[in-house]
Amino acid sequence: MRNKWASCSTAGRVYFSADLLSQPVSFQDQVIAHELLHLLIPNHGALFKSFMNAYLPQSHATRAKHIACSRPTKA
Numbered sequence: 001m002r003n004k005w006a007s008c009s010t011a012g013r014v015y016f017s018a019d020l021l022s023q024p025v026s027f028q029d030q031v032i033a034h035e036l037l038h039l040l041i042p043n044h045g046a047l048f049k050s051f052m053n054a055y056l057p058q059s060h061a062t063r064a065k066h067i068a069c070s071r072p073t074k075a
């Protein structure tokens with residue numbers, strides 16, 4: 001998982017890069033919320049963005065360009 005901060009599977013497993021530990025807590029929060037939301041919504045569509053904005057409205061401006069993830073895949 002070198003190029004991604006995190007990923008999740010359709011089986012409900014969420015993985016995080018160890019490199020995330022060296023990032024600011026506010027960014028860690030964004031990545032965690034992002035991946036947990038993928039357990040409900042597998043894409044980055046309008047509903048996903050709406051939920052992210054509801055959970056972490058303060059991070060809206062920086063979220064899209066910094067979080068590299070993978071969409072849910074089969075485990």
Ligand SMILES: [Zn+2]
Pocket residue numbers: 034038044069070071
């Ligand atoms: Zn994502």
